[in-house]
Each structure stands twice: as structure tokens, then as C-alpha cells.
Amino acid sequence: MSPSTKRPRQPRMLLEVRREQVLDAALRLLNRHGYAALTMEAVSKEVDLAKPRVYAAYPGLAPLLVALHEREEERALTTLAGAMPTFETTAEFDDILIRAMTNLLTAVAENPTSWQLLLLPANDAPPQVRDRFETGRRFALAQLTALLEWGRDRRPGLADLDLELTAISLLAMGEQAGRMVLSEPDRFTPERYRHFARALLSSMVPLPK
Missing domain, CATH: 1.10.357.10 (Tetracycline Repressor, domain 2)
Structure with missing residues (x-):
């Protein structure tokens, strides 16, 4: 990836806010495409956050789904x-x-x-x-x-x-x-x-x- 095409630097946000954004993105993906299409990479693209930040909110797909269903x-x-x-x-x-x-x-x-x-x-x-x-x-x-x-x-x-x-x-x-x-x-x-x-x-x- 060239310097001109790098993802723009994202502002820092509170962890709880980021978690809500990640859950909202996962919910949209589930409703549109079902569980088979739900991956951490897909969530990252949907929420427009770098994957490390998505993983910082939820360390994997299983805990993300548990949190979503509980919410x-x-x-x-x-x-x-x-x-x-x-x-x-x-x-x-x-x-x-x-x-x-x-x-x-x-x-x-x-x-x-x-x-x-x-x-x-x-x-x-x-x-x-x-x-x-x-x-x-x-x-x-x-x-x-x-x-x-x-x-x-x-x-x-x-x-x-x-x-x-x-x-x-x-x-x-x-x-x-x-x-x-x-x-x-x-x-x-x-x-x-x-x-x-x-x-x-x-x-x-x-x-x-």
C-alpha cells in the first residue's frame, strides 16, 4: 500500500463507545448477510476501524457475538x-x-x-x-x-x-x-x-x- 492510499489516522475514542460502534456494525452485517458473512475483517470494514482497534474492543468473533446478543x-x-x-x-x-x-x-x-x-x-x-x-x-x-x-x-x-x-x-x-x-x-x-x-x-x- 503506498503512502497516499493508507487508511487515514482515526481519532481516539472511549473503549465503550468503540464497542457500541462495533456491535452496531456487526448487527447490520448479520441482518444483511447472515452469520456466515460475519468476520472480524467484515466488521472492521463496516465500522471503518482498523482491525487492531476492533480486536481491542472484542478479542474475537465469539465474544463479540456474546456481547451483541446480551445487549x-x-x-x-x-x-x-x-x-x-x-x-x-x-x-x-x-x-x-x-x-x-x-x-x-x-x-x-x-x-x-x-x-x-x-x-x-x-x-x-x-x-x-x-x-x-x-x-x-x-x-x-x-x-x-x-x-x-x-x-x-x-x-x-x-x-x-x-x-x-x-x-x-x-x-x-x-x-x-x-x-x-x-x-x-x-x-x-x-x-x-x-x-x-x-x-x-x-x-x-x-x-x-
């Missing part, structure tokens, strides 16, 4: 926890369920890169990666189950349902909604789902007047 799992759990409104005494079951769904789908629409890794994982994702995000699914299922139990005596018809199967079905519907928001964001918007959910709940078991 995205933590973000997902934080989002799921924040999406569920408080079960206030005066609150309506329908309002809480619809607000929780809308909050979550809005988060998906606003952060598609992160949620694509969770909801639309690459076909070559290793089994341990897919298993890791089961933590998020179990957490979401627990949230939905708690909501259904809270609403059992407040929403006509809930007491007659198998709440476990209802929670599992709602989770599956929510995951599919998230995938559609990611795949066709202009067509399937959180607002469209909000109107749909409200109409569906009203038509299935009307609230008492």
Missing part, C-alpha cells in the same frame, strides 16, 4: 417491560392490552435493526442464538398471563377462556405483527394494528354498557 436481549426485555401499562384499578382491560401492543409495535418500527435480529433472525442463526431469545418470549408470556389474570373479573368472556392458551395465542399474534411491521412498515403500521385490535375486541365480546 439485544437486554434491550428487548427493557422494551417489553416498558410497553405494558400499569394495571390501575380504574383501567380497562382493552385499553391496557391495546396500549401494550401499540407501544411494542411502535418500538419495533422505530428500531427495526435491533428487532430484525429478534423477530426475523438469519436462516443460518445457530440454535443457541435462537434459544437465547426464548428469555424474551417467556418474559412477554408472563406479562400477558398477568394481564389476563388481572382482567379475568373485569372483561366479559375472559373467565370462560383457557388463559394459558389465550396468552400463547396473543404472543404468537404479537410476534407476527412485529414481523409484518418490519417487512412492510408502510403497509402494516402500529396505528393500523391499534384500530384493528380495538375493533376485534369489541366485536368478539362487547363490554357491558
Whole structure:
């Protein structure tokens, strides 16, 4: 490489900032090309950092992937926890369920890169990666189950349902909604789902007047 074509000298940055940049670059590569294309060299090019600096952030691909999956799992759990409104005494079951769904789908629409890794994982994702995000699914299922139990005596018809199967079905519907928001964001918007959910709940078991 001639002196005129050398990589320009990069400014120093805090290690934690560099690590976040490296993780963001790895996430973009995974979503675009899958795990087979993910190498430390590819990450170096994506983030526009010399390889020694990438290795200074993460000493190899395995620890980089562990850090990436831990970060995205933590973000997902934080989002799921924040999406569920408080079960206030005066609150309506329908309002809480619809607000929780809308909050979550809005988060998906606003952060598609992160949620694509969770909801639309690459076909070559290793089994341990897919298993890791089961933590998020179990957490979401627990949230939905708690909501259904809270609403059992407040929403006509809930007491007659198998709440476990209802929670599992709602989770599956929510995951599919998230995938559609990611795949066709202009067509399937959180607002469209909000109107749909409200109409569906009203038509299935009307609230008492």
C-alpha cells in the first residue's frame, strides 16, 4: 500500500463507545448477510476501524457475538417491560392490552435493526442464538398471563377462556405483527394494528354498557 492510499489516522475514542460502534456494525452485517458473512475483517470494514482497534474492543468473533446478543436481549426485555401499562384499578382491560401492543409495535418500527435480529433472525442463526431469545418470549408470556389474570373479573368472556392458551395465542399474534411491521412498515403500521385490535375486541365480546 503506498503512502497516499493508507487508511487515514482515526481519532481516539472511549473503549465503550468503540464497542457500541462495533456491535452496531456487526448487527447490520448479520441482518444483511447472515452469520456466515460475519468476520472480524467484515466488521472492521463496516465500522471503518482498523482491525487492531476492533480486536481491542472484542478479542474475537465469539465474544463479540456474546456481547451483541446480551445487549439485544437486554434491550428487548427493557422494551417489553416498558410497553405494558400499569394495571390501575380504574383501567380497562382493552385499553391496557391495546396500549401494550401499540407501544411494542411502535418500538419495533422505530428500531427495526435491533428487532430484525429478534423477530426475523438469519436462516443460518445457530440454535443457541435462537434459544437465547426464548428469555424474551417467556418474559412477554408472563406479562400477558398477568394481564389476563388481572382482567379475568373485569372483561366479559375472559373467565370462560383457557388463559394459558389465550396468552400463547396473543404472543404468537404479537410476534407476527412485529414481523409484518418490519417487512412492510408502510403497509402494516402500529396505528393500523391499534384500530384493528380495538375493533376485534369489541366485536368478539362487547363490554357491558
